[in-house]
Amino acid sequence: MTVLILGVLLWSGAHLFKRVAPDARARMGDTAKGLVAVLVLLSIVLMWWGYRNADAGFWWGRHPATVGINNLLNLLAVYLFAASGMKTRITAYIRHPQLTAIKAWAVGHLIVNGDLPSLILFGGLLAWAVVEVILINRQTAHPAPPPRASTGKEIGAVVGTLVVYGLIAWVHYWFGYPAFG
Structure with missing residues (x-):
């Protein structure tokens, strides 16, 4: 379940970064686009893996x-x-x-x-x-x-x-x- 939660949090954080910290995002320039893309892909893998392996209520x-x-x-x-x-x-x-x-x-x-x-x-x-x-x-x-x-x-x-x-x-x-x- 932890992997699933991490995936959802990573997805949300990567997408919200531009809105929550616009100045930090702007200072990173185009590097931020690559970083966000990698984090989003990682979050998808974590969500898929975590969901497939989770068993709960x-x-x-x-x-x-x-x-x-x-x-x-x-x-x-x-x-x-x-x-x-x-x-x-x-x-x-x-x-x-x-x-x-x-x-x-x-x-x-x-x-x-x-x-x-x-x-x-x-x-x-x-x-x-x-x-x-x-x-x-x-x-x-x-x-x-x-x-x-x-x-x-x-x-x-x-x-x-x-x-x-x-x-x-x-x-x-x-x-x-x-x-x-």
Whole structure:
């Protein structure tokens, strides 16, 4: 469990560094980008390893209704990541589409995974995303909405979402976590 907690803390710390210590981050220049990238990769390995090997309390499990809600939230999360990169129409209404995606993803996983390792992983990443949004909103002005996206971009985002979501479901099955069952 310690490895999982360290992974979540490392992820959060690496991402929050720019917001919590902007002067220190600026003094590091481009070196900080490399350091943050290494720390994020290490945090992902620690979270994966810690989650796979953690065994602790269990309070609730999967139910067909909660699986459906989880899948819809995760489909939304994948779409928000695509929309963010392609600057689709929804990005004019959601200021932080990637962080909103993380929140939807985390809530979806918490709905179907009522064990302590899941609460630490998904709850920890949900807390990080909420804190990140608060800090960004306090430090930066609200940008102007992006220009209206073309219909082609909208279609591309939807098609990309479905392909990536299918790959994510396949990887979940491969690791032993059925996405639809």
